Amino acid sequence: xxxxxxxxxxxxxxxxxxxxxxxxxxxxxxxxxxxxxxxxxxxxxxxxxxxxxxxxxxxxxxxxxxxxxxxxxxxxxxxxxxxxxxxxxxxxxxxxxxxxxxxxxxxxxxxxxxxxxxxxxxxxxx
Numbered sequence: 001x002x003x004x005x006x007x008x009x010x011x012x013x014x015x016x017x018x019x020x021x022x023x024x025x026x027x028x029x030x031x032x033x034x035x036x037x038x039x040x041x042x043x044x045x046x047x048x049x050x051x052x053x054x055x056x057x058x059x060x061x062x063x064x065x066x067x068x069x070x071x072x073x074x075x076x077x078x079x080x081x082x083x084x085x086x087x088x089x090x091x092x093x094x095x096x097x098x099x100x101x102x103x104x105x106x107x108x109x110x111x112x113x114x115x116x117x118x119x120x121x122x123x124x125x126x
Contacts, residue, residue: 004032011037011065012074019059028058033065039076043069087114090121 002024010016011033018024030050037047046068050061084099091102091109094117109117 002027004029004036007033007062008036008074011062011069012043012072015066015071017063017066019062025058028062030054030058030061033062036076036078037065037069040074042072043074087118090114090117093121 002018002021006018007028010018019028034047034050037043046065050056050065053061056064087106088099088102091097091105092099095102095105097105
């Protein structure tokens with residue numbers, strides 16, 4: 001079973017066609033591979049090009065990236081997932097908003113309104 005990091009390593013450094021294994025087509029996640037390539041100035045345009053053609057097969061996308069991108073050791077830390085505050089969760093549940101909308105609403109709510117929402121969302125227990 002190949003991970004997105006295996007595909008990125010093959011594209012960036014080893015230049016090994018790991019699609020010889022039939023399972024690779026199922027393991028290839030174009031979104032994650034394109035995201036991994038988007039961190040570098042010299043590969044971001046290739047990732048964008050693949051985003052423009054989502055109807056290409058996994059093999060075609062991998063082959064394009066494998067043979068188009070020059071061999072180079074690339075490493076970056078992936079952005080961590082944002083932690084969600086308890087107030088944000090409370091606003092989402094109280095109003096039925098998405099997290100994106102609730103973030104903007106949090107900026108305009110007063111402390112008194114937040115306390116009211118906290119009380120209403122308190123389910124008791126420990």
